[in-house]
Amino acid sequence: MSYRPGNMGTVEGAALAFAVGITPVFLSVWSIVLERAATGAWLTPLITGPVLLAALLAVFHVMARVPGDLHGVAEALLGVTAARLVTLYLAACFFTSAVLQLRQFAENTLLTALPATDITLAMGWYGLAVAVAVFTGIEALARAARLVLPAGMLLLFVGFVALTDRFDIHNVMPWQGSGLTVVWVGLETPGLFLATFVIPLLAPSFQDIRTMKKAALIGIGLATAVRSSTLFVYTGIFSVAVGQEKVLPFFELTRLVYLTRFIQRVESFFILIWVFAGMTMIAVNLYLAAFLLARLFALPSLRPLAVPLVVVAIQTALLIPDLTTAIEISLRVEGAVQTAGIYAIPTVLIAALYTRKREGRAAGG
Numbered sequence: 001m002s003y004r005p006g007n008m009g010t011v012e013g014a015a016l017a018f019a020v021g022i023t024p025v026f027l028s029v030w031s032i033v034l035e036r037a038a039t040g041a042w043l044t045p046l047i048t049g050p051v052l053l054a055a056l057l058a059v060f061h062v063m064a065r066v067p068g069d070l071h072g073v074a075e076a077l078l079g080v081t082a083a084r085l086v087t088l089y090l091a092a093c094f095f096t097s098a099v100l101q102l103r104q105f106a107e108n109t110l111l112t113a114l115p116a117t118d119i120t121l122a123m124g125w126y127g128l129a130v131a132v133a134v135f136t137g138i139e140a141l142a143r144a145a146r147l148v149l150p151a152g153m154l155l156l157f158v159g160f161v162a163l164t165d166r167f168d169i170h171n172v173m174p175w176q177g178s179g180l181t182v183v184w185v186g187l188e189t190p191g192l193f194l195a196t197f198v199i200p201l202l203a204p205s206f207q208d209i210r211t212m213k214k215a216a217l218i219g220i221g222l223a224t225a226v227r228s229s230t231l232f233v234y235t236g237i238f239s240v241a242v243g244q245e246k247v248l249p250f251f252e253l254t255r256l257v258y259l260t261r262f263i264q265r266v267e268s269f270f271i272l273i274w275v276f277a278g279m280t281m282i283a284v285n286l287y288l289a290a291f292l293l294a295r296l297f298a299l300p301s302l303r304p305l306a307v308p309l310v311v312v313a314i315q316t317a318l319l320i321p322d323l324t325t326a327i328e329i330s331l332r333v334e335g336a337v338q339t340a341g342i343y344a345i346p347t348v349l350i351a352a353l354y355t356r357k358r359e360g361r362a363a364g365g
Contacts (some may be wrong), residue, residue, distance in 0.1 A: 008205045010214045012142035013198075016284060017219025019145040020195035021052075022226050023281040026274035027104055028327050029192065030231065030249040033185060038240045040174035040182035042232035047186025049224030051342070052193055056216045058346035059200045060209050062353050069203040070345075071295050077352040084296060086345065090201070091292035093194055093338050095313065098285035100333065102126055103317040103326040105278035112251050113271050123317060126279060127310045133283035134290060134306040138202065141287070145280055152273040153226065159257045159266070160233050166256060167236040191338030195284050196220060201291065247323075250274065286313065 008016075034041045059070065066073045070090075075083035106122040114122065133141050174182065196219070199212050206212045234253050235243055246252045254267040286309055287302075294302040320326045 006137060006139040006205060008139055008142055008202070009207065010211050010218070011146055012139065013206060013212060013215025014219035014222075015146040015149065016138070016142045016198050017196045017216055018223045019149060019277060019280045020198065020284055021049075021193055021220055021223025022149075023101075023277045024192050025227055025230050026108070026250050026277055027101075027330075028108075028247055028249065028323070029330070030234065031244045031246055032327075032331065033189070033231070034235060034240055034249075035244040036178065037182045037185045038178045039172055039176045039235065040178065041185075041235055041240075042172060042228050043174055043182050044186040044189065045224050045227035045231065047183060048190050048193070049220055049227075051187065051190045052196055053216060053220050055190070055342050055346045056196065056200065056220070057213065058350055059197075060213055060216075062346075062349045063200060063203060063212075064209045065353060069295075070197070070200045071292070073349065077349060077356060087292050087296050089341060090194075090197070091289045091296070093333075093341060094285040094292070095289040095309070096333050097195065097338070098130075098282050098289065099313050099316045100320075100326055100330045101278065101282050101285065102130075102313055103320050104323065104330070105275070105282070106317070107323040107326070108248060108251070108278075109271075109275060111248060113268075120318065123314045126282065127314045129279045130283045130286055131306050131310040133279065134287045134310070135303055138198075138284070138287050138291075139205070141280060141283055148276055152276070155266075155269055155273065156226070156230070158259075159254060159270070160229070162257050162259055163233060163237060163253075167233065168239070169236065171239045172232055172236045188339055189335055190342045191334045191336065191340070193220075193223075194334070194338040194342060195281065195288065197342075198284060198288060201288060282313075286310065 030041075033044055037044050059073075062077070063070075063073055066076050068076065071083060071087050074086045078086070102123060106119055106126055109122055109126075110117055110119060170176075196216070199206070199216055203212065206215070230250070230253075234249055237253065237256065238246065238249075243249065250270070251267060254270040257266050258264060259266060286306075290302040290305040290309055293299070293305060299305075317326075320329065
């Protein structure tokens, strides 16, 4: 019997979708988005978010007619071999994302908080936390995200309010930017959020399709709002020319926050938020990779896979020579390979569903 996750509700599903939806905010991808989309960069999340939601709603539409999780639905509609290929592709994507994020978050932690620490030690601590999270189960991870992230978002909102005096509205006028490139950038970046497919992949954990739809709408909707508003504030303060030169955009933004003369250097609080968000994102990706492997090989439990997967992820991340290379690989894999999957998987499932229906009507008639 293959491994089955525990029970989750709307709030837990929304917390997972929200956690994986906001995490790229803490990475260096902002600078690249700003370089390409210029003053309209803050509009790109408003394009990516609806694309993600449309992809998930298409999958839910199929799942409402063919019960089961995403692997089971693919097996019923596409056959065993095609379903295994889809599952293997997703497992490889999630594992690769975990490796790239592990390298980036470990490097960012060293650059901002622990400059004298060895990169191997930083990855080891990240890996230990992730292994514990994967071993404990995704329900515990979802409930931890539900508790911690609202406090983090409140702190982020306070930080934005404190930065209003530095904001220049002329820096975020989209008509002064790169035109329709904004739309193209928004359409080619949903792959960064492939982990939001956690909801249909773990479908048996949720009560019904309605619960999954609500979780996706709330989680992705809130994450889209946070990403767009953060890019809006960042561009308005730094401008396109300066903002695209920053290696750690979020950290540079938080360094400007000044509350009172007794409360300064609040970026240390934001570092805690991004470390938690990073660990959550890496853990979700590795959990999904382990879950899909357990599903693929009909394993009774995924727990024995937790430690080996984390060790292999750390060793693979150490093979990447530096942060710049990690970002370049991330853009190619998550921005191209995974985006193709987000467009292709729902399209193929919908086509297979209606092809089968047409064949059934023809056979019956």
